[in-house]
Amino acid sequence: MASCSTMAFVTLTFVLLFLGSSSAQLSTNYYSKTCPNLFSAVKPVIESAISSEKRMGASILRLFFHDCFVNGCDGSLLLDDTSSFTGEKTANANRNSVRGFDVIDKIKTAVEEACPGVVSCADILAVAARDSVVILGGPNWDVKLGRRDARTASLSAANNNIPPPTSSLSNLISKFSAQGLSTDEMVALAGAHTIGQARCTSFRAHIYNDTDINSSFAKTRQANCPSTSGNGDNNLAPLDLQTPTVFDNNYYKNLVSQEGLLHSDQELYNKGSTDSLVSTYSTNPSKFSSDFVAAIIKMGDISPLTGSQGEIRKNCRKIN
Numbered sequence: 001m002a003s004c005s006t007m008a009f010v011t012l013t014f015v016l017l018f019l020g021s022s023s024a025q026l027s028t029n030y031y032s033k034t035c036p037n038l039f040s041a042v043k044p045v046i047e048s049a050i051s052s053e054k055r056m057g058a059s060i061l062r063l064f065f066h067d068c069f070v071n072g073c074d075g076s077l078l079l080d081d082t083s084s085f086t087g088e089k090t091a092n093a094n095r096n097s098v099r100g101f102d103v104i105d106k107i108k109t110a111v112e113e114a115c116p117g118v119v120s121c122a123d124i125l126a127v128a129a130r131d132s133v134v135i136l137g138g139p140n141w142d143v144k145l146g147r148r149d150a151r152t153a154s155l156s157a158a159n160n161n162i163p164p165p166t167s168s169l170s171n172l173i174s175k176f177s178a179q180g181l182s183t184d185e186m187v188a189l190a191g192a193h194t195i196g197q198a199r200c201t202s203f204r205a206h207i208y209n210d211t212d213i214n215s216s217f218a219k220t221r222q223a224n225c226p227s228t229s230g231n232g233d234n235n236l237a238p239l240d241l242q243t244p245t246v247f248d249n250n251y252y253k254n255l256v257s258q259e260g261l262l263h264s265d266q267e268l269y270n271k272g273s274t275d276s277l278v279s280t281y282s283t284n285p286s287k288f289s290s291d292f293v294a295a296i297i298k299m300g301d302i303s304p305l306t307g308s309q310g311e312i313r314k315n316c317r318k319i320n
């Protein structure tokens with residue numbers, strides 16, 4: 001009896017260790033022996049891309065989010081469509097919207113030159129996202145590494161998992177909760193909308209029909225976003241009207257003054273359970289920075305492929 005329960009305990013311990021191991025294997029020094037120049041290979045490419053176009057930092061940060069929310073941070077978003085599967089680039093949240101793949105290709109080329117066949121595209125995204133935030137004035141953090149690349153992608157999971165801009169607060173909470181991220185972590189991660197741009201089609205209903213919006217701000221945005229769908233759909237507006245190329249806490253100040261661009265943004269400050277955290281971040285930039293860092297590290301831990309799972313892609317757009 002005693003040995004039987006000991007066996008059960010040992011087995012259970014191994015099962016728990018095994019289940020916990022996928023994210024436990026990521027580490028900040030993963031490539032310290034195999035690719036010591038990884039960071040110095042990535043950084044100049046990102047710097048040059050952002051100096052040509054500041055928005056690119058935002059676009060790259062968003063790629064990391066859209067990769068991680070679809071079967072984990074596994075580079076699946078980067079795969080082009082093939083005859084055997086449809087990739088994620090045409091998912092609702094991505095079609096005519098995600099950008100920066102050419103920059104990821106350039107980084108991959110530089111990294112392959114430094115250390116051929118060693119660094120995954122999934123890890124390149126994680127490093128490029130961090131570098132983008134830092135270059136635009138945001139916080140720094142040590143990136144956990146050791147992810148491997150998926151050999152497939154999922155259009156249906158992309159459509160299901162990435163929340164649309166029409167989302168209610170409860171929908172946002174449940175989409176993040178499905179990825180193991182708390183409501184507070186969701187509020188911190190949404191602060192990424194302190195940089196970058198959105199298309200008229202993403203905010204049209206909010207600026208014409210919602211009531212939780214400052215009316216003079218709505219008028220300003222209506223000037224370049226016609227009310228009828230099909231007109232000016234791709235016209236851009238900054239997600240943070242004050243400093244769209246600086247990673248700061250202005251996003252939360254905008255929400256407090258009802259100047260969120262997306263319906264989903266303003267949902268975080270619309271007399272709901274997240275109002276108080278938004279208000280805290282609007283006046284406490286260092287708390288926002290440290291919470292954002294903790295949350296994006298946790299986002300980067302979502303279901304990585306490790307060990308012998310997946311592969312190290314040679315070209316981020318296709319499986320080997």
Ligand code: HEM
Nearest residue numbers: 058059062065097163164165189192196197198199202264
């Ligand atoms: C909370 C749920 C979220 C929703 C509903 C959402 C939705 C959107 C939408 C609709 C756009 C504009 C796309 C377009 O019009 O083409 C956008 C842009 C962006 N999103 Fe989010 N997002 C969310 C969370 C996040 C997170 C967690 C991050 C990163 C950590 C992020 C980073 C960005 C960035 C940086 C842009 C600007 C991209 C550019 O200028 O190219 N978003 N998001």
Ligand SMILES: *[C@@H]1O[C@H](CO)[C@@H](O)[C@H](O)[C@H]1NC(C)=O
Nearest residue numbers: 204205206208209227228229
């Ligand atoms: C605003 O709401 C009305 C009534 O539901 C709808 O017909 C119209 O298309 C909406 N306009 C926008 C820009 O979403």
Ligand SMILES: *[C@@H]1O[C@H](CO)[C@@H](O)[C@H](O)[C@H]1NC(C)=O
Nearest residue numbers: 213214215216217257258259
């Ligand atoms: C809307 O914003 C403008 C400009 O920031 C401000 O002067 C005005 O008081 C705001 N209106 C409302 C109704 O909050």
